[in-house]
Amino acid sequence: MKPSYHLFKNSGYALKGLLNLWKSEVSFRIEAGVVCFGIALLGYLELDFWSRLILAGSLWQILIAEAINSSIERVVDMISPQYHPQAGIAKDVGSAIVLLTIVLTLGIWASILWRHLG
Numbered sequence: 001m002k003p004s005y006h007l008f009k010n011s012g013y014a015l016k017g018l019l020n021l022w023k024s025e026v027s028f029r030i031e032a033g034v035v036c037f038g039i040a041l042l043g044y045l046e047l048d049f050w051s052r053l054i055l056a057g058s059l060w061q062i063l064i065a066e067a068i069n070s071s072i073e074r075v076v077d078m079i080s081p082q083y084h085p086q087a088g089i090a091k092d093v094g095s096a097i098v099l100l101t102i103v104l105t106l107g108i109w110a111s112i113l114w115r116h117l118g
Helices: 007-024 026-042 049-079 085-117
Strands: none
Touching: 007 026, 007 049, 026 049, 049 085
């Protein structure tokens, strides 16, 4: 039996998850600082609305990837506290998600800034 959907209740779960990420994940806090800096920087750059939107969105995807990575790590740790090669691979893939997202974001920023400011 599937529970019914409640917007406010489910939003509360999401906020609880974000708060937990903030409290327990140093990498999330560092990346959130970088995102805040990048969004503040957008206010000083002479870019059109769509370029700003794309750059801001690309920064947010880093936080999304970090949340996915943290979820993978926690589930793996919950299932078994003992080391298993597949568990290590799952955690490494989660880290790769974050790395690939950062590389993509840097590429987006480089291409847009090159086009507008170069």
